[in-house]
Amino acid sequence: MRLINCKTLKLEFKELQDAPPYAILSHTYGGVTFADFNQTGREKLVGWEKITLTCQQALQDGLEYAWVDTCCIDKSSSAELSQSINSMFKWYAHSHKCYAFLTDYSCSESTDEDFAKCNWFSRGWTLQELIAPSTVMFFDKQGQYIGTKKDLSRQISQNININGDILTMTEFDAIRTRLYACSVAQRMSWAATRKTKREEDIAYCLLGIFGISMPMLYDEGGRAFMRLQEEIIKETNDMTLFAWQTSDHDVAKSFNEMHPAAKT
Template sequence: MGLLHSKKPGLQFEEFYSDIPSYYIISHTWYPNNQEIPYQDVLNGAGEQKLGLQKILKFKELVSSKQGDYFWVDTCCIDKTSSAELSEAINSMYLWYKEAAACSAYLSDVDIPNSGSLRSHDSSIVFKSSRWFTRGWTLQELLAPKSVRRTTTRVEDQSYSLMGLFGVNMPLLYGEGPKAFI
């Protein structure tokens, strides 16, 4: 697994075949018109004019601020010119999101001018209209990580909040703690 280092200058890869260190991962939709930074651009130091570079650099800053050393972005951490690497990545994607220390969802098409000017109801509409919620790949990116913008007051709510998604009906037994997942 090729990871980018958050503390080194620019974008630098480190390859790990075993003993993969803790890393952060991003869930996002790709910019159209070849605006993402592919693996080869990172190796060659190219792509300064592409919108995707700013997204990656902002994520690098976030990871560094969380004291993380490594991060992974699908647009540039997979060599898509290698059919073997692309196949491995697609087959490993769910696991990579699941094993990440944290996952950040980047909604490039959501623009909130300043926190005081948007009512709660309005912000809900803005977020729900994001392309991120309609893309196929982002579903596994939402479900796999241990952490994606999801918090609950009680441990059981982590399980109970998924019941409707899976069409499950069961009695709620607050106090059962982690057993709610069984």
């Protein structure tokens, strides 16, 4: 994986098992790409401020490295993109701090009720980014600290239908054990109303939630979700997957209304 050296703002390649402690960014829109990162004038690009804020916060937290998906993955390489997506849950899980920036929330202007209604909580990719890290720190659009997922677990779980105890755990082994103890249908329900920009990503963003690896085939449409279900069947005897698929099941109905091409 590539990490940003927060002091030099240069990319360095590290194997995960040898990686120094690092912070990781969770966000909902694009930014500076891998191709743009080493170009002159990068400071003027949309998204550069997000990188500098991440690095500054990491240094404040005693971390010299950070990971930001837009610039740490060379998305022009299909092989690298596929490997990265399959590794994403693990990368978030091994981070020392995860910083989630809420671009539609302001500590000075928004209410407590507005917090869990932020766009960040409706996106597909941010589900694993909420669950996997031991520590998630939320910041508003001005970069002001809001709180951790543990501090805010009640608000989050009440509004987005996810088990509150998973959000309060601070050790990955405990998080993973509790996650895999949840039924397939329950985990599917967490993603039922979430959205992704690309159709295939509604399946790909759930790989880590189910401990599944599979190749990325963009432009396959709803077939990606069918492949995900096939892989889940290979790994578990949990029959709630089939209950979730039935037409009169509330979770399946909700998911299929949001993602009609994902029906089997």
